[in-house]
Amino acid sequence: MRNKLNPCYRVLISLIFGIVLASACHEQTESKATQTVFSTDVNPTLPISTAATEELDPAKVTPDPNIIWEMIGEVNQERILTDLRRLTGVDPICTSNGCYTITNRETGSEGLQWAKDYVYEELVNLGYSVEVQDWSRNGYTDQNLIVRKQGRVYPGEEILFIAHLDGYLDDNPAADDDASGAVSLLELSRIMSSRSLSRTVVLFFSTGEEHGALGARSYVDLLTPEQISAIKYVVSVEMLGYDSNNDGEMELWPGDQPVDFVQTLSQTITTYQLDLTPEIVTGCT
Numbered sequence: 001m002r003n004k005l006n007p008c009y010r011v012l013i014s015l016i017f018g019i020v021l022a023s024a025c026h027e028q029t030e031s032k033a034t035q036t037v038f039s040t041d042v043n044p045t046l047p048i049s050t051a052a053t054e055e056l057d058p059a060k061v062t063p064d065p066n067i068i069w070e071m072i073g074e075v076n077q078e079r080i081l082t083d084l085r086r087l088t089g090v091d092p093i094c095t096s097n098g099c100y101t102i103t104n105r106e107t108g109s110e111g112l113q114w115a116k117d118y119v120y121e122e123l124v125n126l127g128y129s130v131e132v133q134d135w136s137r138n139g140y141t142d143q144n145l146i147v148r149k150q151g152r153v154y155p156g157e158e159i160l161f162i163a164h165l166d167g168y169l170d171d172n173p174a175a176d177d178d179a180s181g182a183v184s185l186l187e188l189s190r191i192m193s194s195r196s197l198s199r200t201v202v203l204f205f206s207t208g209e210e211h212g213a214l215g216a217r218s219y220v221d222l223l224t225p226e227q228i229s230a231i232k233y234v235v236s237v238e239m240l241g242y243d244s245n246n247d248g249e250m251e252l253w254p255g256d257q258p259v260d261f262v263q264t265l266s267q268t269i270t271t272y273q274l275d276l277t278p279e280i281v282t283g284c285t
Contacts, residue, residue, distance in 0.1 A: 055152050065271075067195075072272060074191045083183040084241070086118065087165075088172045093118050104169035107142050107208045111173065115165050115182075116145060119205055122186060123147055126193045135208070135218035142166070142207040144215045147189065153198035158230050160202040161185055162216060163237040164209035178209070180241030199232065233261050250276040253284055 086093040089102040095117045102111040123130045123145070131146040145165075151157065163181030167174020185203050192201065208214030220228070234257070243249075250269060252262040259282070266278035 055155060057153075068272065071191050071195070075187060079190075080183050080187050083186055084175065084179055087115050087179040087182065088175045090172065095121050102173060104173050105165060105167045105179075106169060107140050107166045107211060107214070112142070112166055112207065116143060116205070116207075119145055119165065119182065119186065123189055123203075126189055128189065128193070133215075133219060133222075135215055137208065137214045137218050138211065140208055140211055140214055142215060144207060144219055145205040146219075147203045149192060149197060149201045149203075151199040151201070152196050155200055156230055157232045158200045158202050160204055160231055160234045161188070161237055162204040162206055162234065164206045164215070166207045166209055166215075168210055176242040177239050178237075180239060181237035184237050184240055200230075202231075233257060248276050250274075250278050251281050252278060253281045255284060 082091070085091040087102065087105070089111075092099045092101045093114050094100075095114065097117060100111075100114045102114055105112040105115050120130055120132070128147040128149075133144040133146060135142060135144065148158075163185050164178045165182050167177055167179065173179075182205060185205065189203055204216075204219070206213070206215035206219070208218075209216065252265050254262045259280070262280050266280060268274075269276050269278045
């Protein structure tokens with residue numbers, strides 16, 4: 001696993017914060033000297049400088065990129081790699097049930113159950129309420145883990161991040177596909193736990209992905225039309241840890257989503273100096 005981790009790994013983790021934070025904001029009463037980070041009006045979700053819980057008037061918040069820099073600076077590479085070592089069997093994984101060395105994380109396996117327990121306990125310790133969603137589909141049965149952090153400016157709009165905890169057995173069980181995405185969401189959960197955001201952020205740790213996105217499909221099947229329309233964007237955080245040709249290129253695949261969002265991500269890479277070359281790949285749904 002260590003040989004598979006590219007030096008760009010921390011940069012890729014930092015990109016996750018660019019994705020979810022896109023631009024920051026504070027209430028106008030603090031200062032009117034602000035800088036607009038992006039020319040686009042998308043601004044997927046914004047960290048708020050105040051810790052109050054009431055909803056904010058969108059007209060009273062303005063972009064503040066300094067908060068983004070602060071949060072990117074809080075990314076802890078060693079903490080991320082510790083999670084990755086545990087989820088891939090390099091180090092034992094320990095929960096309230098004891099310790100175990102993972103040898104695989106295939107859907108329905110004991111190893112995946114330990115991985116879910118570990119992620120669950122990490123999220124609970126951060127103060128999140130974790131939904132454990134059982135699903136059964138196509139002969140497989142497992143659970144998804146879901147947390148929501150309510151937005152304060154646009155609470156009815158969701159930005160959903162998904163990474164899958166399951167993976168096929170290999171030399172280091174699913175280190176890139178997709179432990180790299182799962183540990184990214186864990187790190188994101190830690191850093192945004194003490195922040196307020198403008199839009200609601202959903203962190204979705206799915207299972208059954210390698211058998212046809214079974215956990216994700218089961219999640220969508222349970223949503224009402226109103227809940228589906230509340231999802232503004234979905235970001236699939238997939239295979240971040242390995243740059244096979246060392247070109248530092250970050251592929252952004254919009255699929256069926258509006259291209260303005262990936263354009264915002266491309267701007268994020270440049271604005272926050274993430275040392276990557278963004279490439280928008282269209283035509284794949």
